[in-house]
Amino acid sequence: MKKLTLPLSMEERRGLRAGEGVLLSGTVYTARDAAHKRLHEMILNGEELPFDLHEACIYYVGPTPATQGRPIGSAGPTTSSRMDPYTPELIHHGLRYMIGKGRRSEEVKEAIRQYDAIYFVTVGGAGALLSHCVKKRRMVAFEDLLAEAVTELYVEDFPCYVGIDRYGNDIYDEE
Amino acid sequence: MGKIREIDVSELIPLIRNACREMAMEYGCDIRDAIRQARETENERARSILDLLLQNAEIATSEQIPICQDTGMIIAFASVGQDVHFTGGSFQQALQEGVRQGYHDFALRASVVADPLYDRINTKDNTPAVIHTEITEGDKVQISLMAKGFGSENKSAVAMLTPADGEKGVIRFVLDTVKKAGPNACPPFIIGVGIGGTFEACALLSKKALLRPLQEKNSDVRYAALEDRLLQEVNALGIGPQGLHGVTTALKVQIEQMPTHIAGMPCAVNICCHVCRHAKVVI
Numbered sequence: 201m202k203k204l205t206l207p208l209s210m211e212e213r214r215g216l217r218a219g220e221g222v223l224l225s226g227t228v229y230t231a232r233d234a235a236h237k238r239l240h241e242m243i244l245n246g247e248e249l250p251f252d253l254h255e256a257c258i259y260y261v262g263p264t265p266a267t268q269g270r271p272i273g274s275a276g277p278t279t280s281s282r283m284d285p286y287t288p289e290l291i292h293h294g295l296r297y298m299i300g301k302g303r304r305s306e307e308v309k310e311a312i313r314q315y316d317a318i319y320f321v322t323v324g325g326a327g328a329l330l331s332h333c334v335k336k337r338r339m340v341a342f343e344d345l346l347a348e349a350v351t352e353l354y355v356e357d358f359p360c361y362v363g364i365d366r367y368g369n370d371i372y373d374e375e
Numbered sequence: 376m377g378k379i380r381e382i383d384v385s386e387l388i389p390l391i392r393n394a395c396r397e398m399a400m401e402y403g404c405d406i407r408d409a410i411r412q413a414r415e416t417e418n419e420r421a422r423s424i425l426d427l428l429l430q431n432a433e434i435a436t437s438e439q440i441p442i443c444q445d446t447g448m449i450i451a452f453a454s455v456g457q458d459v460h461f462t463g464g465s466f467q468q469a470l471q472e473g474v475r476q477g478y479h480d481f482a483l484r485a486s487v488v489a490d491p492l493y494d495r496i497n498t499k500d501n502t503p504a505v506i507h508t509e510i511t512e513g514d515k516v517q518i519s520l521m522a523k524g525f526g527s528e529n530k531s532a533v534a535m536l537t538p539a540d541g542e543k544g545v546i547r548f549v550l551d552t553v554k555k556a557g558p559n560a561c562p563p564f565i566i567g568v569g570i571g572g573t574f575e576a577c578a579l580l581s582k583k584a585l586l587r588p589l590q591e592k593n594s595d596v597r598y599a600a601l602e603d604r605l606l607q608e609v610n611a612l613g614i615g616p617q618g619l620h621g622v623t624t625a626l627k628v629q630i631e632q633m634p635t636h637i638a639g640m641p642c643a644v645n646i647c648c649h650v651c652r653h654a655k656v657v658i
Contacts, residue, residue, distance in 0.1 A: 302559035324561035
């Protein structure tokens with residue numbers, strides 16, 4: 201598998217093809233349903249976001265609580281399509297990488313093409329294994345949302361496949 | 376009439392608490408075996424995903440990290456013998472207390488919101504569990520628990536089929552539901568199918584079907600044959616592990632049936648991801 205460090209260069213992004221396996225390292229932000237709703241409302245209200253979306257990566261995950269000095273509990277992907285109503289706006293505001301599982305809407309695909317973004321997919325129901333790739337975690341915002349809070353993760357060699365590349369090719373449609 | 380047996384409801388609490396841990400951390404042996412078998416016939420990428428699931432299960436058990444971060448909403452099917460008299464408080468509250476303690480003590484994810492539509496505020500302890508109670512003969516209490524993840528629950532469906540739809544109608548509905556579930560519901564699936572009863576009864580049957588160990592078939596040979604046929608057709612869809620293509624879209628299809636009305640044939644499909652967690656508590 202190809203090793204990549206976030207944020208990627210434009211050349212790296214353009215070189216990626218749907219279906220390719222990669223090991224990602226770098227900073228990612230956790231956000232799922234409730235956090236997306238809030239981020240989207242903040243954008244609509246012109247408020248400053250709790251983290252910089254420029255070149256950012258969001259991982260759709262709501263982990264279990266951390267135990268015994270571990271940075272995080274079980275931490276596999278949740279279904280990305282529930283975030284579809286909010287995602288084009290986030291991409292428009294700088295988001296470039298997403299990690300999740302499952303299909304995306306045509307609107308998300310179009311935004312990915314337009315902004316050279318990349319959608320990565322990882323393995324659902326493998327949260328114990330994936331938690332080993334998370335080396336550090338820091339609370340960023342919406343602590344009241346518990347598992348749905350926005351946190352900053354530092355991940356190392358996080359296993360993914362390119363789900364939708366910047367040309368709009370989709371791993372779920374390949375033959 | 377049998378002699379009345381008194382059961383202090385507090386007996387339930389540690390049993391439910393431990394069942395919550397067990398379900399979150401221990402992958403069923405039947406699922407492990409089914410995945411091992413499935414990997415033999417898979418393409419390279421699908422095999423590597425199945426291997427990762429097996430590796431994940433080992434890490435989960437040895438390090439006591441939940442198999443999946445969605446540790447589910449608890450569903451309890453309680454059969455209470457009619458000769459049982461509960462003492463020491465409320466049966467329902469004791470059951471909820473067991474869930475509360477289990478999710479707190481073993482750092483499982485609180486995934487339940489109090490109001491479904493407006494506030495959606497997390498109850499912070501994964502309660503309330505959904506409780507179905509039936510009265511049976513005897514003096515035993517048996518509680519089958521499930522910790523159901525919602526990636527797959529969201530893709531489940533009910534159809535009010537008609538008698539004329541027949542076996543073909545059931546097959547079409549199951550395949551349509553699986554196609555719609557696709558990669559989002561975390562295949563390989565275990566698929567529970569309920570046929571007959573009423574609108575709500577077939578849905579309950581489809582969920583109860585998920586409790587059956589995978590090596591067991593429906594006791595009626597016709598339904599057992601339909602289970603095999605459905606599995607074959609589901610796997611011919613090519614969705615594969617995690618939707619990344621392959622021949623293992625489901626590990627098993629399990630049907631439960633019951634009497635129904637002359638005018639209908641309700642059918643429910645309860646999709647479960649490969650993390651099909653259930654446990655049984657008997658007092």
